[in-house]
Amino acid sequence: EAQVTQNPRYLITVTGKKLTVTCSQNMNHEYMSWYRQDPGLGLRQIYYSMNVEVTDKGDVPEGYKVSRKEKRNFPLILESPSPNQTSLYFCASRMDRVSTEAFFGQGTRLTVV
Amino acid sequence: AQKITQTQPGMFVQEKEAVTLDCTYDTSDQSYGLFWYKQPSSGEMIFLIYQGSYDEQNATEGRYSLNFQKARKSANLVISASQLGDSAMYFCAMRGGNIPGGNQFYFGTGTSLTVIP
Numbered sequence: 001e002a003q004v005t006q007n008p009r010y011l012i013t014v015t016g017k018k019l020t021v022t023c024s025q026n027m028n029h030e031y032m033s034w035y036r037q038d039p040g041l042g043l044r045q046i047y048y049s050m051n052v053e054v055t056d057k058g059d060v061p062e063g064y065k066v067s068r069k070e071k072r073n074f075p076l077i078l079e080s081p082s083p084n085q086t087s088l089y090f091c092a093s094r095m096d097r098v099s100t101e102a103f104f105g106q107g108t109r110l111t112v113v
Numbered sequence: 114a115q116k117i118t119q120t121q122p123g124m125f126v127q128e129k130e131a132v133t134l135d136c137t138y139d140t141s142d143q144s145y146g147l148f149w150y151k152q153p154s155s156g157e158m159i160f161l162i163y164q165g166s167y168d169e170q171n172a173t174e175g176r177y178s179l180n181f182q183k184a185r186k187s188a189n190l191v192i193s194a195s196q197l198g199d200s201a202m203y204f205c206a207m208r209g210g211n212i213p214g215g216n217q218f219y220f221g222t223g224t225s226l227t228v229i230p
Contacts, residue, residue, distance in 0.1 A: 033218065035218075035220075040222055041222060042117075042119075042204060042220040042221050042222040042223050043204065043206075043218075043220040044220070045217055045218060045219075048217065058217060059217075088156070090158060092158075092218075098146070098208075100146065100163040100165075101148075101160045101163065102148075102160065102218065103160075104150075104157065104158035106156070106157055107156045107157065107158075109156075
């Protein structure tokens with residue numbers, strides 16, 4: 001089954017404790033992205049990757065890091081989480097730049113206290 | 114700058130009626146793509162429909178159709194014969210056409226649709 005898998009689904013952490021949210025896709029997609037969803041703001045792109053070792057900032061990259069060492073994986077790293085990073089996070093992938101569909105993971109609800 | 118505007122925070126529709134969810138966009142790209150996604154209360158994002166900027170026909174997928182008016186920069190979603198399962202948040206999104214813009218998706222703030230029995 002074609003899918004994007006995020007882990008964990010739910011996470012509560014404390015300010016300053018480094019964490020990683022994993023994302024994996026099994027469709028051999030080139031493009032992967034991370035979004036955060038906040039009430040009244042929709043989804044905003046954090047980072048995206050066009051292929052292995054190629055990443056770029058989206059609209060809200062501050063406080064986040066990513067890496068793309070393998071095509072299937074695109075982890076999101078919060079080196080020092082803060083309460084304003086409490087949000088619902090989505091990973092997504094699509095085949096290429098002009099694909100007509102993006103596949104989303106199930107979402108990760110992060111709370112930073 | 115890329116921008117997607119959804120002006121309807123919430124909508125109600127009677128079961129079996131049609132409903133239109135509004136979306137306008139702002140872009141200077143010649144080539145771009147427009148999308149609609151559904152997010153039920155369970156949280157997942159479900160792709161509904163896609164319209165390319167050069168597509169002459171309005172996109173349709175089952176009960177979903179996209180009313181694309183390029184000159185007005187609007188891409189409204191029409192859901193025909195609403196069902197209770199259509200109750201969800203709906204997001205309009207745009208993919209830019211020019212690199213690096215072609216790598217970014219821009220989402221609206223969403224419209225919450227409630228279908229009334």
